[in-house]
Amino acid sequence: MCLNCLKVNIHMRKIEIAMPVTGKEEWLAVKEPLMSGWLTQGPKVAEFEQAFAARHEVKHALACTSCTTALHLILVAMGVGPSDEVIVPAFTWVATANVVVYCGATPVFVDVDRTTYNMDPAQVACKVTERTKAIIAVHLFGLCADIDAISEAAPDVPIVEDAACAAGASYKGRPAGTLGVAAAFSFHPRKTITTGEGGMVTCNDNALADKIAMLRSHGASVSEEQRHLGPKPYLLPEFNLLGFNYRMTDLQGAVGLVQLGKLDTFIGERRKWAQYYCRELRGIDWITPPEISDGCGWQAFVCQVDEEKSPLPRNEIMEALQSMGISTRPGTHAVHALGYLREQFSLEDEDYPEAMKCDRFTMAIPLHNRMVEEDFKYVAEAIKHL
Missing domain, CATH: 3.90.1150.10 (Aspartate Aminotransferase, domain 1)
Known part of the structure; x- marks a missing residue:
């Protein structure tokens, strides 16, 4: 294509940096929750979670409102708080560092490797102190961080995956979402699959998953499904944790299920x-x-x-x-x-x-x-x- 041809095409083209692919299937998918009246977190979210967990080969997938809230839930469930430090890469979206601050902890930055844009494992060991509670390894732009090298540099520090960009990605044959104690995914419209806004936590730890499930719903000991679908209409939850309202809607879950099939x-x-x-x-x-x-x-x-x-x-x-x-x-x-x-x-x-x-x-x-x-x-x- 010559330069003159390019100039002719200037007014004919508009190529966006990113666009979600949604259509009739997604539109039809939201019909069921709209017609059923169950719009908040419910059966469609549960179905999406099960399918996402199966695709990423993990025991647990827990949907929430964004990757930011997914990361926040993970850190809170791990007990990260004031006086703690969390190691994060210096080149990432701001949410990676912000969630550490939300917990009252201190983000400790590590420089990146310019060939991968990810955390430089060679610089991790010198950042670890007795206050280090976790490392957030970001899989930037869909390329997984060098988890083995990071683990070797800090063998006693839990790794949390910021897998915002990494749905469907893998590292040495292992799916993103299985590489640390827990992972957080994003379904923002600039990501490969989308629910509009939305996120997902994945993990293999039963106790951690149970705690995150409570934290995302105000700290409730009983889920909405248990309350509304169970035989005891008088049942109300106990609240033994200070939680958040980080639940995904069933409208989003229905769309996410269709999108996941296209991943x-x-x-x-x-x-x-x-x-x-x-x-x-x-x-x-x-x-x-x-x-x-x-x-x-x-x-x-x-x-x-x-x-x-x-x-x-x-x-x-x-x-x-x-x-x-x-x-x-x-x-x-x-x-x-x-x-x-x-x-x-x-x-x-x-x-x-x-x-x-x-x-x-x-x-x-x-x-x-x-x-x-x-x-x-x-x-x-x-x-x-x-």
């Missing part, structure tokens, strides 16, 4: 086009595509821009692509440089240099299941002709 197809399509991008962009000396991994869930395709070689600074490249109808985004944040966390914990930009480079030089380009072949070709050609 492997979605990932397969994304893997195909990620490989295409890598082939097409390999010859451009100023852009570095992400590394291909068989287990990656490909929630996003995030490149690095070398501004010493690039025709324009990264931000101007993003503006140029936007003018051609191609949406882009920075990968995510160097969270230690964000205002609240920076001031609250006396952090400096230079404390985590690799995270700052990722913050300044990463660029996500469109990768989602509503795109067609011509869209991917158009994006690749546009980048080549900058």
Whole structure:
């Protein structure tokens, strides 16, 4: 595709950075809870949980309102609180660090490996103290963190997976969600499958699962299903825990069940086009595509821009692509440089240099299941002709 052809197409195309794939099946799926009148957490959520647990090979899956609340539930159930420390990567979405603060604990940041964007295991051991209660390992953009290396660096510290981007992903043949004491998934519309908003906790620990189930529903000792479907209408729950209202609705559960059935197809399509991008962009000396991994869930395709070689600074490249109808985004944040966390914990930009480079030089380009072949070709050609 020549440059003039690209210019002709500018006003004909609008390729979003991400778009959910929903349609008639999802629309029909919400009919049952709408007609039954059971709209809050109920049988459809339970069905979604069972299917999600089976797909990810875990005993327990517990749906909630978001990945943020899923992470919060895990930390609270583990007893994380004031005076505790939780190790988190310095390059991630802000929620990873925020949930630690919600518990009154201190996030301790670790720099990242720029080839994977994930926590650098080599830097973990020196961050562990007697106050360390957990490590949150983020599977950023769908690529699982190096869990074995992190475990080796801190063998006595429980690992929590922030698997927001990693539904369907795997690490050395093991599904995301089975790699730590518990995991948290996201169903935000930018993720591979969606329920609008929504999250899921997975774990294999019966006691931990029971506690999380209570915590997500105000700390109630009896579930809504037990109360409303059981033979004792007078039964009310006891509240022995200070809990939260973090329940998913049955409308979301119905949609999630349909979406989950498409997960492997979605990932397969994304893997195909990620490989295409890598082939097409390999010859451009100023852009570095992400590394291909068989287990990656490909929630996003995030490149690095070398501004010493690039025709324009990264931000101007993003503006140029936007003018051609191609949406882009920075990968995510160097969270230690964000205002609240920076001031609250006396952090400096230079404390985590690799995270700052990722913050300044990463660029996500469109990768989602509503795109067609011509869209991917158009994006690749546009980048080549900058």
